[in-house]
């Protein structure tokens with residue numbers, strides 16, 4: 001079997017997605033997600049201009065060889081654009097391999113280590129009452145774990161509380177750690193009092209804190225028994241986790257901004273986190289995720305793969321195939337997609353009573369309607385920028 005053609009499908013059913021479609025000379029094709037929120041066309045161009053021509057005529061069965069060929073072959077390796085392009089190709093090759101074998105991809109990854117996959121979704125509000133109301137709604141739907149975010153009084157557009165944050169020009173938020181550090185422990189006090197201790201709670205600090213601020217927050221949240229506190233520090237400050245880890249029992253998670261196993265290595269081998277949160281669409285796909293999972297297993301770290309709405313249902317299915325197969329699975333993030341997504345993408349995880357499952361179809365179990373995709377043309381959208389009170393730029 002040979003790779004005959006590669007299509008890069010850019011569509012925007014509610015938000016932008018980039019899908020790689022690898023077609024073979026035997027009529028079997030595979031799909032992969034290569035969506036890099038806010039920089040979609042950089043990845044599409046990299047795929048069309050540089051990677052696709054290199055794959056024509058290759059045997060799609062040789063995933064590891066193709067992965068290394070595209071990774072090392074670039075010489076200027078790594079980074080979000082190349083690793084997202086590589087992820088799209090990698091997922092599509094696993095989809096083909098499953099279809100050729102007549103097996104779901106998780107079966108090729110070693111089969112099921114579990115029958116269903118615990119997941120969490122997003123809850124946010126402009127105030128505590130709104131967060132509580134939405135949390136109770138999700139609990140009634142069956143969720144057993146929730147990520148909770150609340151708007152910070154006095155700050156314009158706090159992360160996780162703005163309905164649609166991608167705009168034609170970056171929305172400028174304001175950030176100040178002090179009101180944030182004061183209100184988040186109060187939010188958890190309120191929620192534990194109002195909705196109880198059974199529900200798993202998660203919070204995302206979105207890479208915004210200094211070490212001393214992060215430690216203060218992690219210590220103050222200990223009594224609220226979080227499943228994990230996510231992305232306390234910026235990815236450039238991995239060493240900072242050493243000081244936090246040694247002084248708090250709050251479980252820690254990090255990783256959505258990582259682009260390779262090497263980015264994750266220090267936090268895993270020093271056991272500075274409890275959950276590795278890499279994004280399969282930004283680290284080179286299933287092949288690299290399986291290696292990061294094995295590395296994490298070696299150091300007793302669990303996975304909580306990134307699962308926002310800005311990676312497509314193809315990526316969410318890829319997440320689940322890996323989640324089924326690995327032993328050190330922790331939890332899977334599942335943000336809710338825009339309604340129009342189902343018009344274009346066919347096949348996505350099934351939710352029941354707090355858990356996700358996928359049908360036993362060959363490959364990844366998804367398809368794309370190219371005609372429908374063409375009806376949703378790409379809309380350039382920037383992520384927000386965050387500014388401190390003095391006008392300087394802060395992590396978003």
Ligand code: CS2
Nearest residue numbers: 037204206256307308310333
């Ligand atoms: C977030 C993401 O889900 C998360 O944990 O950090 O929603 C993130 O903000 C987006 O993927 C950015 O595009």
Ligand code: MG
Nearest residue numbers: 204230231256
């Ligand atoms: Mg996050």
